[in-house]
Amino acid sequence: DQQVKQNSPSLSVQEGRISILNCDYTNSMFDYFLWYKKYPAEGPTFLISISSIKDKNEDGRFTVFLNKSAKHLSLHIVPSQPGDSAVYFCAAKGGNTPLVFGKGTRLSVIA
Amino acid sequence: KAGVTQTPRYLIKTRGQQVTLSCSPISGHRSVSWYQQTPGQGLQFLFEYFSETQRNKGNFPGRFSGRQFSNSRSEMNVSTLELGDSALYLCASSLALGAGDTQYFGPGTRLTVL
Numbered sequence: 001d002q003q004v005k006q007n008s009p010s011l012s013v014q015e016g017r018i019s020i021l022n023c024d025y026t027n028s029m030f031d032y033f034l035w036y037k038k039y040p041a042e043g044p045t046f047l048i049s050i051s052s053i054k055d056k057n058e059d060g061r062f063t064v065f066l067n068k069s070a071k072h073l074s075l076h077i078v079p080s081q082p083g084d085s086a087v088y089f090c091a092a093k094g095g096n097t098p099l100v101f102g103k104g105t106r107l108s109v110i111a
Numbered sequence: 112k113a114g115v116t117q118t119p120r121y122l123i124k125t126r127g128q129q130v131t132l133s134c135s136p137i138s139g140h141r142s143v144s145w146y147q148q149t150p151g152q153g154l155q156f157l158f159e160y161f162s163e164t165q166r167n168k169g170n171f172p173g174r175f176s177g178r179q180f181s182n183s184r185s186e187m188n189v190s191t192l193e194l195g196d197s198a199l200y201l202c203a204s205s206l207a208l209g210a211g212d213t214q215y216f217g218p219g220t221r222l223t224v225l
Contacts, residue, residue: 004153032211043115043201043216044154051211089153096208098144098167103153 003027004092006102015111019077023090023102026071030092030100035064035075038087038104047088048075080109113138115204115217123223129190132220136183136204142166143185144214145177148199157200160185161208189222197224 005024013019021035031052036044050057050064050073057064063076077084090102116135124130136143145157156169160179177187183204189196199221203214 034213036216041199041219041221043117043203043218046213046215049211049213091154096166098156098159098169099203099214100156101146101154103151 001026004090004100004102006090006105008105009103010106010108012108012110013080015082015109016079019080019084019107019109021075021088021090021105021107023073023075024071025073025092027092027094027100028071029094029097031094032092033064033066033073034091034099035062036089036091038089044089082109082111085109115202115215117202117217117220119220120218121221123225124192125225126192126194128192129188130192130222131186131188132200132222134185134187134202134204134217136185137215140204140206141183142205142208142212143179143183144203144205145185145187146201146203147171148201148219149197154201157187159208166208192224194224197222
């Protein structure tokens with residue numbers, strides 16, 4: 001049973017445009033959500049997080065939106081740059097439970 | 112502040128052997144978690160330690176074990192290696208196990224089982 005789903009395995013975006021990566025979750029106990037970026041043969045790098053008491057969090061070019069009623073979150077990258085090309089993982093946790101990851105979305109930013 | 116370090120970075124073993132992987136967390140972090148990543152899969156949770164105690168365990172066979180030392184460093188061991196154990200093993204550390212504690216990852220150990 002996949003509790004965190006990233007339904008798009010891949011996404012291609014032109015440089016300078018907006019990238020929108022989506023994530024759905026099923027466990028209503030999740031209250032903290034994170035996005036990680038991963039390059040091949042490296043560990044994931046933390047990008048941005050959001051607590052369930054918020055519906056939006058911004059950090060530079062990255063914004064995460066949380067819709068609790070729909071159990072959906074999204075990561076917006078504006079403007080997209082070639083260096084953003086990587087695999088993006090959505091993750092969620094609730095209380096002291098382990099972090100649960102989606103299977104990732106491969107973003108390709110085309111110059 | 113130094114990040115999470117993992118040793119070794121690469122390892123080649125044969126079926127039936129055992130292996131030990133090491134993880135040093137960020138200074139001050141008391142929680143360490145381990146994950147397995149295989150092609151096409153997300154990160155599969157192995158186990159999580161805080162203050163030398165295993166707090167959570169994922170759905171992996173007993174061949175996979177781990178421990179945490181008093182200085183928060185952690186090791187994981189896989190015995191009787193199988194071909195399917197070939198994967199990137201990732202360690203992450205966080206300050207504690209609270210809901211808002213962000214996990215920071217090391218570079219991983221790439222294990223190949225022949």
